[in-house]
Amino acid sequence: MSKVIKGGTVVTADLTYEADVKIEGGVITEIGPDLSGDEILDASGCYVMPGGIDPHVHLEMPFMGTYSADDFASGTRAAVSGGTTMVVDFCLPDPGQSLMDALMRWDNKSTLATCDYSFHMAITWWGEQVFNEMETVVREKGINTFKHFLAYKGSLMVNDDELFASFQRCAELGAMPLVHAENGDVVASMSAKLLEEGNVGPEAHAYSRPPEVEGEATNRAIMLADMAGVPLYVVHTSCEQSHEAIRRARQKGMRVYGEPLIQHLTLDESEYFDKDWDHAARRVMSPPFRNKMHQDSLWAGLQAGSLSCVATDHCAFTTDQKRYGVGDFTKIPNGTGGLEDRLPMLWTYGVGTGRLTMNEFVAVTSTNIAKILNMYPKKGAILVGADADIVVWDPKRSKTITAANQVSTIDYSVFEGKEVTGLPRFTLSRGKVMVEESTLKTEEGHGEFVARQPYTAVNKALSTWKELVSPRPIARSGIPPSGV
Numbered sequence: 001m002s003k004v005i006k007g008g009t010v011v012t013a014d015l016t017y018e019a020d021v022k023i024e025g026g027v028i029t030e031i032g033p034d035l036s037g038d039e040i041l042d043a044s045g046c047y048v049m050p051g052g053i054d055p056h057v058h059l060e061m062p063f064m065g066t067y068s069a070d071d072f073a074s075g076t077r078a079a080v081s082g083g084t085t086m087v088v089d090f091c092l093p094d095p096g097q098s099l100m101d102a103l104m105r106w107d108n109k110s111t112l113a114t115c116d117y118s119f120h121m122a123i124t125w126w127g128e129q130v131f132n133e134m135e136t137v138v139r140e141k142g143i144n145t146f147k148h149f150l151a152y153k154g155s156l157m158v159n160d161d162e163l164f165a166s167f168q169r170c171a172e173l174g175a176m177p178l179v180h181a182e183n184g185d186v187v188a189s190m191s192a193k194l195l196e197e198g199n200v201g202p203e204a205h206a207y208s209r210p211p212e213v214e215g216e217a218t219n220r221a222i223m224l225a226d227m228a229g230v231p232l233y234v235v236h237t238s239c240e241q242s243h244e245a246i247r248r249a250r251q252k253g254m255r256v257y258g259e260p261l262i263q264h265l266t267l268d269e270s271e272y273f274d275k276d277w278d279h280a281a282r283r284v285m286s287p288p289f290r291n292k293m294h295q296d297s298l299w300a301g302l303q304a305g306s307l308s309c310v311a312t313d314h315c316a317f318t319t320d321q322k323r324y325g326v327g328d329f330t331k332i333p334n335g336t337g338g339l340e341d342r343l344p345m346l347w348t349y350g351v352g353t354g355r356l357t358m359n360e361f362v363a364v365t366s367t368n369i370a371k372i373l374n375m376y377p378k379k380g381a382i383l384v385g386a387d388a389d390i391v392v393w394d395p396k397r398s399k400t401i402t403a404a405n406q407v408s409t410i411d412y413s414v415f416e417g418k419e420v421t422g423l424p425r426f427t428l429s430r431g432k433v434m435v436e437e438s439t440l441k442t443e444e445g446h447g448e449f450v451a452r453q454p455y456t457a458v459n460k461a462l463s464t465w466k467e468l469v470s471p472r473p474i475a476r477s478g479i480p481p482s483g484v
């Protein structure tokens with residue numbers, strides 16, 4: 001059975017043109033005028049774009065004494081309902097746990113996925129076993145990215161020696177490290193002081209994680225990556241201090257990528273000062289929402305190219321789960337949702353306001369991510385041979401975001417009441433229509449794991465450069481006898 005998406009305008013990261021798109025066997029087989037096929041999807045008045053890729057989600061994540069509420073079934077359903085056709089989750093080994101055992105758990109959870117997915121592997125502890133297993137993860141398991149938490153002291157956080165050792169190992173393996181860049185020691189000390197002083201409410205979460213905490217950690221990670229000779233991906237870049245460090249590194253020719261979240265681009269710190277405890281706690285995430293100056297910096301970064309992609313860090317907790325932290329803000333599970341809202345929100349507040357062109361929209365929601373994570377053009381492209389992960393985007397469809405109609409299983413939305421214009425008419429995952437306007441046609445288990453190969457070109461270039469500048473002993477004649 002062939003399908004033809006007919007009468008639309010194809011929008012890619014670099015081109016806009018009118019063409020039909022033919023799909024057979026889950027891939028794009030033809031692009032051009034007047035195509036025919038067994039099934040026709042009417043795209044008139046719509047843009048035909050690569051489906052969104054969310055490079056940062058946590059589905060059924062074990063965290064802060066509980067599990068994030070959306071699993072791979074509801075999370076990927078939410079994704080496709082908003083035009084996202086692939087998600088990348090984080091495999092999190094417990095302390096001392098084998099990376100392979102952790103991966104088995106994630107493999108089991110992800111069998112429920114409706115759309116394709118991949119994993120980043122987190123380095124949550126360090127030792128010879130981790131060092132050795134990293135090679136298997138890269139060479140046999142199709143995972144080329146390793147996440148490091150510089151925050152969450154006492155649970156997920158790694159120290160600088162572990163971080164540097166892992167970065168060096170990534171360099172050897174052709175892998176790329178990711179960092180959650182917040183200084184966990186400083187956060188822990190500020191949190192303890194705030195609690196002591198009676199600051200127990202959700203607003204104290206923001207007080208405990210000022211932008212400097214993020215700026216310091218981002219600078220540190222960039223310097224360590226430079227010394228190790230690896231590219232670096234900074235997740236949830238939320239402030240000018242962190243963006244500035246990334247911008248500076250990129251100007252020096254370093255491969256450093258910054259990932260703002262749709263939440264940080266569109267919501268600000270005033271949410272934490274809301275009189276309603278639930279309202280504020282539901283928005284507790286790390287890093288916290290910032291002020292307008294930081295938001296402007298993030299938008300400018302997307303426009304200028306110093307920031308590369310937009311994610312959600314979808315890690316949704318119910319109101320009941322958030323209430324674990326009544327009386328102690330450090331116990332509020334950190335995380336917010338947004339998987340189904342990322343594309344409509346970015347279109348409305350980015351393309352709709354003139355901050356982003358449609359092509360830039362495709363770049364930061366899909367194509368750049370596919371390239372950075374080494375899965376382009378299988379993903380992130382409207383090209384013959386690419387997977388038919390496609391969103392047929394109706395720029396006239398609009399809605400008011402409300403938890404009452406959302407797909408995610410949680411009982412609220414951080415975007416409640418936002419009006420969005422621009423929504424999917426169809427979302428296709430490898431050629432299968434998963435969404436037709438508001439009707440979900442999802443199929444649990446349709447999603448497949450996407451294996452990603454090591455970064456041979458980038459890492460080779462970086463290690464060649466490192467080799468040229470690496471320390472060498474100086475040959476000397478007449479070395480004096482030891483003074484001892």
Ligand SMILES: NC(=O)NCCC(=O)O
Nearest residue numbers: 285286287313315334335
């Ligand atoms: N971001 C957040 O608050 N929760 C999810 C885990 C993480 O990415 O730090």
Ligand SMILES: [Zn+2]
Nearest residue numbers: 056058313315
């Ligand atoms: Zn995260």
